[in-house]
Amino acid sequence: MEKICVAVRVRPPVSSEPSNGTYWKVEDNRISLHKVHGTPISALSYAFDHVFDESCTNARVYELLTKDIIHAAVEGFNGTAFAYGQTSSGKTFTMNGSETDPGIIHRAVKDIFAKIQMISDREFLIRVSYMEIYNEEINDLFAVENQKLQIHESLERGIFVAGLREEIVSNAEQVLELIDSGEVNRHFGETNMNVRSSRSHTIFRMVIESKAKDTDSVGDHLSTDAIRVAVLNLVDLAGSERIAKTGAGGVRLKEGKHINKSLMVLGNVINKLSDGAKQRGHIPYRDSKLTRILQPALGGNAKTSIICTLAPEEVHIEETKGTLQFASRAKRITNCVQVNEILTDAALLKRQKLEIEELRKKLQGSHAEVLEQVILKLRNDLLKYELEREKLQMELEEERKSHRERDQCIQEQQMKIVDLSNPLTSSDFNPNSGQDSERQSLKEECNDSNIICHGDAFRTPCFKAAPKAFVVKRSDYSMLPDYSPLPDTFSNVADEDTWLKMNKGYIADLDSLQLTPARKVQSFPSSDATPTYSSKNHKQEVQHLKRQLLIATEERNELERKHAEQILLNHQLMDEISKIQQEAKLTQEIPKRLGESVECCKDIYEDVLSIIQSFVSDEESSTSKLVSSTSEIGITLFKTLETHFSMAMDDHSSFTGNNSLIQEQCKVLYEKLNSTITSLVLSQTPTVENEQLRPKRCSCENKGCTQDEETACWEEELSNELNTIKERYDSLEKELDFNNQLLVVSKERYDSLETEFQLLKEDRDHLHQMVSESSRKLALVADQKENVLKDLNTEVQRRKNLEEEIKQFSAAFASRQRSVVSFQNDVKSKCEKLRAQYLVSVPKSLGC
Numbered sequence: 001m002e003k004i005c006v007a008v009r010v011r012p013p014v015s016s017e018p019s020n021g022t023y024w025k026v027e028d029n030r031i032s033l034h035k036v037h038g039t040p041i042s043a044l045s046y047a048f049d050h051v052f053d054e055s056c057t058n059a060r061v062y063e064l065l066t067k068d069i070i071h072a073a074v075e076g077f078n079g080t081a082f083a084y085g086q087t088s089s090g091k092t093f094t095m096n097g098s099e100t101d102p103g104i105i106h107r108a109v110k111d112i113f114a115k116i117q118m119i120s121d122r123e124f125l126i127r128v129s130y131m132e133i134y135n136e137e138i139n140d141l142f143a144v145e146n147q148k149l150q151i152h153e154s155l156e157r158g159i160f161v162a163g164l165r166e167e168i169v170s171n172a173e174q175v176l177e178l179i180d181s182g183e184v185n186r187h188f189g190e191t192n193m194n195v196r197s198s199r200s201h202t203i204f205r206m207v208i209e210s211k212a213k214d215t216d217s218v219g220d221h222l223s224t225d226a227i228r229v230a231v232l233n234l235v236d237l238a239g240s241e242r243i244a245k246t247g248a249g250g251v252r253l254k255e256g257k258h259i260n261k262s263l264m265v266l267g268n269v270i271n272k273l274s275d276g277a278k279q280r281g282h283i284p285y286r287d288s289k290l291t292r293i294l295q296p297a298l299g300g301n302a303k304t305s306i307i308c309t310l311a312p313e314e315v316h317i318e319e320t321k322g323t324l325q326f327a328s329r330a331k332r333i334t335n336c337v338q339v340n341e342i343l344t345d346a347a348l349l350k351r352q353k354l355e356i357e358e359l360r361k362k363l364q365g366s367h368a369e370v371l372e373q374v375i376l377k378l379r380n381d382l383l384k385y386e387l388e389r390e391k392l393q394m395e396l397e398e399e400r401k402s403h404r405e406r407d408q409c410i411q412e413q414q415m416k417i418v419d420l421s422n423p424l425t426s427s428d429f430n431p432n433s434g435q436d437s438e439r440q441s442l443k444e445e446c447n448d449s450n451i452i453c454h455g456d457a458f459r460t461p462c463f464k465a466a467p468k469a470f471v472v473k474r475s476d477y478s479m480l481p482d483y484s485p486l487p488d489t490f491s492n493v494a495d496e497d498t499w500l501k502m503n504k505g506y507i508a509d510l511d512s513l514q515l516t517p518a519r520k521v522q523s524f525p526s527s528d529a530t531p532t533y534s535s536k537n538h539k540q541e542v543q544h545l546k547r548q549l550l551i552a553t554e555e556r557n558e559l560e561r562k563h564a565e566q567i568l569l570n571h572q573l574m575d576e577i578s579k580i581q582q583e584a585k586l587t588q589e590i591p592k593r594l595g596e597s598v599e600c601c602k603d604i605y606e607d608v609l610s611i612i613q614s615f616v617s618d619e620e621s622s623t624s625k626l627v628s629s630t631s632e633i634g635i636t637l638f639k640t641l642e643t644h645f646s647m648a649m650d651d652h653s654s655f656t657g658n659n660s661l662i663q664e665q666c667k668v669l670y671e672k673l674n675s676t677i678t679s680l681v682l683s684q685t686p687t688v689e690n691e692q693l694r695p696k697r698c699s700c701e702n703k704g705c706t707q708d709e710e711t712a713c714w715e716e717e718l719s720n721e722l723n724t725i726k727e728r729y730d731s732l733e734k735e736l737d738f739n740n741q742l743l744v745v746s747k748e749r750y751d752s753l754e755t756e757f758q759l760l761k762e763d764r765d766h767l768h769q770m771v772s773e774s775s776r777k778l779a780l781v782a783d784q785k786e787n788v789l790k791d792l793n794t795e796v797q798r799r800k801n802l803e804e805e806i807k808q809f810s811a812a813f814a815s816r817q818r819s820v821v822s823f824q825n826d827v828k829s830k831c832e833k834l835r836a837q838y839l840v841s842v843p844k845s846l847g848c
């Protein structure tokens, strides 16, 4: 048992005004109120452990009053030092000090670390905290956010403030910096008594843990294992003056009430404690937070010192008297102080246990949670991909459907082209008309049930399939089996160059063409396809599309070829037509020229006749008659010819005469006339002249025909010629029209196929994209899955190892706990023995 150490400190007077009546006089450890002339007032004289006058420094106060408690704390004893007194009496000055004279806290901190340095056989762990009790609320001065903290009590930790920040510190400077930062958060206020009056109780706490260093492994197991934990409280209380005197109102009044209440409770506790063990009864620690926190320091397990500060001025005499009475009572309190070894040891172990628990929680709880989250995420991803896959499958199905329709359409169009090509081949001007039989045979092949496309689930149009003869011919060609180009629809056998041209330089494996297409196409999933979807389907789909594309390309090439042929044919026809037109032009000019020739002949004939008539003097003579009749015949002939030519000139289209015959006839006529004239001149017989004048031959070679008959014969021949030319012209025009129509149809077909081709190309690209995207995702998921599995395995292994370690540690911990408990029991029994001995020895000594 140990009494609380109480000291009184009188601060220097604020003013040098002389006292009118009384003054406080300090002599050794006694303080007494004296009258001005020096007479002591006997009732007001107090003795304490220490009484410091105004000249006393903080250094001396610390040295005499606090140092021992600080040193004891280093050794494992709880310690408390607090300053009590009215406002402006010097409490804060004593605890915190000034620049030139540091206070108790500062010195204690320095001293503790200095002391620790000197103790080489123990290792220390120091934690500090700083709190204030303001308006009965506990606030953390190290962390402003920690407000209104609660007081708790447990077996291991005793009374403690929950949630209070504790800083582990390693040197005095660090602690002092922390205190400075905490001071900023402290509540101050201005009162009549003090410009910067502390409006709260502050408690600076240091927890000093220590344990002996494990220098000797053979040493006492218990002593090396024991850990000492000492709690040191350095308290700066708020002013204990009466409210009326501070002149406080409003907030200050409220503060004052709380301050007074807590100080009143402190007084009550002190009173109770000072009554002695028998009369103590209930100690109202719980009536205020201050007394509750300081409970161990007041009548408990702590070395305690109280410094009561006094203001020497006469005006504060009542407060000073009150402070002294408080100090006198506190002086009577005894504490039971002991080193906190066992409990502290348990506290530390408890902490370790907590740490293990935390680790276990991390393992069992948080980490498993993380893993679960990862697995859940993966599951979600898989589900997502599954949905995406189904969506793709549906899209593929749609695509396949549209492909089928497109195929059908292409097939129909192809058949139309084949049909169209037939009339072309029948044309007189088509140089390939000799291939009709081949085409027909190809069509027949297409209808053959044994061809490759038979049984194709994808319904590849049969005319696109390669004839067997072709495939057999072209074996061992290439090593690329995926593409199976199909041969030209219109040519049974293609040479290598044509094939290369058709495939734009791509050489396909024709062996595979023979073997694979039917089966490969069949491998596409049907409408009730199995749910297992793979990139193989995509590949097959792409292959199929490629084939379709190839077929379309071939068709386009074929159409292009036909188009080129048509253009060539058209050119030829155009040439023919222009030739015919030129001929027609020339034919149109014939009657005109003939007319001119006839005109000329007529003129000559008239001239000749007039000359002949001039020679014939006797108008009644036979010669005159012959001449006149010849003249009439000639005129009639010329008139007929003129009429005929004028008619021919009017009707251009039908007239295609040949004027050479007419010219010849004219010439003959002209010669005959000349000979007649000559005979007449030579006075030959008219019978002979008549015979000579008759035309020798006509175009019909009928020697016996007359001139009229001859003319009619010429006319007929000319008319026949003209009709032939006209017929040929008509047939040429018809051909031209027909070819033009074909050209238009082919062009339309070409355009539609071009559009189809573009659509297919787009589809193929889109599918390519989808396939690559799906493959990438699948690969990604597979990687993730693998990684997670790896992580999981590692984690499981790690967990097992940790569990093993925990088991080992728990076993060690249990054995240690057992030894601690046995040690505790030993100590308890020793204590009881000592107590019993003490109780026996005390009465004996009293009896002496």
Ligand code: ADP
Pocket: 010, 011, 012, 054, 056, 085, 086, 087, 088, 089, 090, 091, 092, 093, 094, 194, 196, 197, 198, 239, 309
């Ligand atoms: P309290 O904390 O009790 O309200 P303070 O410690 O703030 O009072 O002291 C009030 C004033 O008196 C301060 O200016 C302080 O410097 C001064 N003072 C108090 N005690 C002493 C002392 N022993 N020596 C010198 N000045 C002192």
Ligand code: MG
Pocket: 091, 092, 093, 197, 198
């Ligand atoms: Mg103060």
